[in-house]
Amino acid sequence: MVTFSEKAKAEFEEVLKRYPDKQAALLPALHLAQREFGYISREVMDYVASLLKLPPSEVYGVATFYTMYNKKPVGKYFIQVCKNISCSMLGAEDIVKHIEEKLNIKAGETTMDNIFTLTTVECLGSCGTAPMMQINDDYYEGLSIERVDEILERLSKASSG
Ligand code: FES
Incomplete structure (x- = not known):
């Protein structure tokens, strides 16, 4: 199971403070997840959904809509x-x-x-x-x-x- 490092968890808390609205927090949360895990796998989408208490389908929809989120591994x-x-x-x-x-x-x-x-x-x-x-x-x-x-x-x- 994927989990944020302590550093990423702290950054995630900051995101939540800045964007109390969960939908608004989704983009920066995915950005953080991409930096942390390298790409946004299905497992990462589920993880972000659970952190934000959003339906996974909403997270899949957003992650697949934006090309800036890599859905498969990329190089360094x-x-x-x-x-x-x-x-x-x-x-x-x-x-x-x-x-x-x-x-x-x-x-x-x-x-x-x-x-x-x-x-x-x-x-x-x-x-x-x-x-x-x-x-x-x-x-x-x-x-x-x-x-x-x-x-x-x-x-x-x-x-x-
Ligand atoms: S056309 Fe706008 S940055 Fe390339």
């Missing part, structure tokens, strides 16, 4: 490249293609060593600095192919050292 670095209009006009497709070739995976896949997962997403609200991507919680903006290479190489080194 979860790369989300925005492919919406502004990013697309400024080369998002080339960036995705470049990452696919560099990591030898297709969008939606994870590298064999479980370091990187690549996906494409809709607008991340940073159109003014397009093209951009999000890796875990960080935004990388004004991307070029060279900058993408730098970022991936840095993360790759960080994960092996």
Whole structure:
């Protein structure tokens, strides 16, 4: 059975204080659960439902509606490249293609060593600095192919050292 660590339990208590309404607390609670467990499995959805005393069906509905919640395991670095209009006009497709070739995976896949997962997403609200991507919680903006290479190489080194 999945259970939050003591640290996550404390953060969950904070979420409840900030959002006394259980429905409103659901999104931050799922976010916390994703950080804690890596992805939102069915078991995690049941756990969050029990913590918030919400019907499991409501939690499944929300978790499956939002693409920001991973329903299956992802790599250590979860790369989300925005492919919406502004990013697309400024080369998002080339960036995705470049990452696919560099990591030898297709969008939606994870590298064999479980370091990187690549996906494409809709607008991340940073159109003014397009093209951009999000890796875990960080935004990388004004991307070029060279900058993408730098970022991936840095993360790759960080994960092996
Ligand atoms: S279109 Fe890419 S962040 Fe909005």
